[in-house]
Every structure is written in C-alpha cells, then in structure tokens.
Amino acid sequence: MRFLPLFFLLTLTVFASPKELNSFNSKFVQTIIDDNGKKIIYHGELWADKPQNALWVYQKPIQKSVYINGQKITVIEPQIEQVTIRSLDDEIDFLQIIQKAKKIDENRYSATVKGQAYSVVFKNDLLTSISYKDGYDNSVAIVFNNPVQNKPIESGRFKPVIPADFDILRDR
Structure with a gap:
C-alpha cells in the first residue's frame, strides 16, 4: 500500500477547470482505506503549475518527493536512497478529470475518466478535496x-535534485 498514492497522484499536472486554475499550492492529507478497512494517512505539500508541472512532497509517514514534468515522473525516496524515473504514458491525467467535471451542486463536481469516477469539491472557489476509488478498490481522499x-x-521548484550517491531506476 506504500506506493498506492502514487498511481493516480503522479499524474496530477495542474487543476485548470471549472474554477480556472493556473497554479496551485497546498498542504494535504491523503487517506487511503483498503477493502479490508485498513487505513493509511499521508501528509505533505503540493505545488502545481501549468502546463504540466507538479511536485508532491510527502512528509509523513514516509518522506518522498514526486516530480512531474511533462510526460516524466521522478520519485526521490531519501529513506532508501533511491530515485525512480519513468514516463506517464498510461496514467490518468487529473487535469483531464477536472476539465471533464460536471457540477453536481454548489460545491461538488463529478467526473468519469477511463471508467474511473472522481468527486471534486470546491469551497469559496478554492479546491478543497478530490476523492475516488482506485483500481485496487481502495477509497482515496x-x-x-x-x-x-x-x-x-x-x-x-519543479526541477528534481538527485543526490549523486542514490540508486537510479529507469522504466523503459
């Protein structure tokens, strides 16, 4: 479950959408609950900027930085001194989710992309949450x-700094 937050979050580029976002910065709390009720909570901070730059910095319970630049993801994991670099080829783009979101009520929007349903909430014109059920039947908020x-x-901020002594794994 340690890598599950990455599957969908890595593809976040920028939220441009019903609320026309060009850049975004926020602390976040990500909760994942599996189909057995096991819960894991991540804390961190997100920066995102058009056209396709994002940085997710996970601070608890693990430290990890996830850089998204165009069609490339770089994940730096200091605790295991490892960097993973891969492409975004088949991932779902949250930008697409936000753009396709349809208003449900005053604050809530809903989108379905590639068969996956997402709920997006804005309060006072500020993006406050995204939730979905991932491909492993985990509830993610x-x-x-x-x-x-x-x-x-x-x-x-979106340029990864890779320590010289870290192992680098490249996908493809």
Missing part, C-alpha cells in the same frame, strides 16, 4: 488545507 490558487510558483 485527498484534502487540501489552506490552498493558494493562481499565484506564481518559481519554475526551479
């Missing part, structure tokens, strides 16, 4: 705390 939208983010 990402709650954003104190989000900041449409403020410039320095482009250097």
Whole structure:
C-alpha cells in the first residue's frame, strides 16, 4: 500500500477547470482505506503549475518527493536512497478529470475518466478535496488545507535534485 498514492497522484499536472486554475499550492492529507478497512494517512505539500508541472512532497509517514514534468515522473525516496524515473504514458491525467467535471451542486463536481469516477469539491472557489476509488478498490481522499490558487510558483521548484550517491531506476 506504500506506493498506492502514487498511481493516480503522479499524474496530477495542474487543476485548470471549472474554477480556472493556473497554479496551485497546498498542504494535504491523503487517506487511503483498503477493502479490508485498513487505513493509511499521508501528509505533505503540493505545488502545481501549468502546463504540466507538479511536485508532491510527502512528509509523513514516509518522506518522498514526486516530480512531474511533462510526460516524466521522478520519485526521490531519501529513506532508501533511491530515485525512480519513468514516463506517464498510461496514467490518468487529473487535469483531464477536472476539465471533464460536471457540477453536481454548489460545491461538488463529478467526473468519469477511463471508467474511473472522481468527486471534486470546491469551497469559496478554492479546491478543497478530490476523492475516488482506485483500481485496487481502495477509497482515496485527498484534502487540501489552506490552498493558494493562481499565484506564481518559481519554475526551479519543479526541477528534481538527485543526490549523486542514490540508486537510479529507469522504466523503459
């Protein structure tokens, strides 16, 4: 379950959408509950900027940085001194989810992409949560705390810095 948050989150580029987001920064709490009721909670911070830059920094219970630049994902895991670099070829793009979201009520939107249903919530025009059931039948909820939208983010933030002594695994 340790890598499950990455499957869908790695493809987050930027939320441009019903609320027209160009950039996004927020602390987050991600809760994953498997089909047996086992729960794992991740804490971290997200930065995202158009057209396809995102950085997820997981702080608890593990440390991990996930960089998304265009069609490439770089995952830096300090605890195991490892970096994984792979392409985004078959992943679902959250940008597409937000763009396809249809308003359900004042704050809630719903989207279905590649057969997967997503719920997106905005409060006071700020993105506050995304939830879905992943391909492993886990319930995933990402709650954003104190989000900041449409403020410039320095482009250097999205450039991974890989320590020279870390192992590098490349997919493809």
